[in-house]
Amino acid sequence: MWRASNNALPVNTNLAHRHIQVDTTCAECQSYPETIIHVLWSCMFASQVWHNDQSFSALHAPMGGSFKDLIWCAMDAENKIDIELFAMIAWAIWKRRNIFRINQAADTPDRVFTQARDLLQEYSQALPPQVSKHHQPTDPCIWKPPPPGSFKANFDGAIFTNQLSAGIGVIIRNTNGDPIATLSKKIPLATSVEIVEARAAREALLLAYQLQLSNVIFEGDSSIIIAALSTSDECVTNYGTIIEECKAVAHSCSWRNFQHIRRQGNSAAHLLARKAKDLSEANVWLACMPPELIPVLSFDNVSVSS
Numbered sequence: 185m186w187r188a189s190n191n192a193l194p195v196n197t198n199l200a201h202r203h204i205q206v207d208t209t210c211a212e213c214q215s216y217p218e219t220i221i222h223v224l225w226s227c228m229f230a231s232q233v234w235h236n237d238q239s240f241s242a243l244h245a246p247m248g249g250s251f252k253d254l255i256w257c258a259m260d261a262e263n264k265i266d267i268e269l270f271a272m273i274a275w276a277i278w279k280r281r282n283i284f285r286i287n288q289a290a291d292t293p294d295r296v297f298t299q300a301r302d303l304l305q306e307y308s309q310a311l312p313p314q315v316s317k318h319h320q321p322t323d324p325c326i327w328k329p330p331p332p333g334s335f336k337a338n339f340d341g342a343i344f345t346n347q348l349s350a351g352i353g354v355i356i357r358n359t360n361g362d363p364i365a366t367l368s369k370k371i372p373l374a375t376s377v378e379i380v381e382a383r384a385a386r387e388a389l390l391l392a393y394q395l396q397l398s399n400v401i402f403e404g405d406s407s408i409i410i411a412a413l414s415t416s417d418e419c420v421t422n423y424g425t426i427i428e429e430c431k432a433v434a435h436s437c438s439w440r441n442f443q444h445i446r447r448q449g450n451s452a453a454h455l456l457a458r459k460a461k462d463l464s465e466a467n468v469w470l471a472c473m474p475p476e477l478i479p480v481l482s483f484d485n486v487s488v489s490s
């Protein structure tokens with residue numbers, strides 16, 4: 185994935201760029217220059233592989249964009265894309281392309297898809313339980329209100345590739361599921377999704393701090409960020425400074441509760457993060473809330489009572 189997103193795979197157009205004499209046309213379809221985005225995504229063969237899963241076929245690569253742009257879109261898709269499966273399929277298409285080039289009998293699109301899926305499943309099962317996060321059944325996917333006397337702050341980030349910006353969404357609710365504060369904020373595009381998610385966590389903590397709330401549960405859908413916030417070990421990543429700032433605020437307020445929730449349960453924060461796309465500055469609503477949030481909140485509250 186790293187090589188694909190950094191235009192470092194030896195596709196025909198890249199070889200020609202390095203003055204190696206090759207036919208730049210895609211060997212599979214014989215119709216287009218073989219770029220990374222073409223061979224892994226838009227070539228008719230790749231396209232047939234991706235169509236085995238609806239969540240991928242609903243994904244649209246930005247016009248003229250690179251494979252890296254496609255990854256950003258996948259990470260920011262409305263319906264959360266399984267990024268591990270995405271990476272595994274891209275790898276399987278590349279592997280199959282190399283076999284096809286040396287004229288060996290190459291697999292059909294369906295077979296490439298099934299092999300990638302099975303391989304990922306095998307890999308997930310081989311991991312120790314605490315490391316395996318693929319399809320973890322214990323991850324809640326329905327939002328639940330906090331216990332009486334406490335608050336819950338959900339946070340999320342969204343990437344707007346075309347705008348070179350990102351959005352942050354935070355919503356704090358009480359034990360009845362009523363929102364007491366919401367926030368939408370636009371920030372410049374960061375170099376990783378984790379940085380955006382870490383910044384969303386920091387905004388959630390700062391908002392709760394400003395409101396002087398005592399018992400707060402912080403909930404986000406990035407398991408990496410929740411794990412980083414939950415451990416006492418120093419975070420030495422490119423988002424480590426933000427995590428350490430979060431921990432300092434949490435420590436000063438004796439907040440210890442960081443929970444992971446799947447994207448479906450974090451819809452309200454996600455909507456607020458996406459709403460930032462149309463904003464020029466941060467919007468914080470206290471007591472009232474943006475009207476488009478009402479159906480999401482009703483859904484969360486219905487899920488709770490059913």
Ligand SMILES: [Zn+2]
Pocket residue numbers: 210211212213214215216222223227228229
């Ligand atoms: Zn092609």
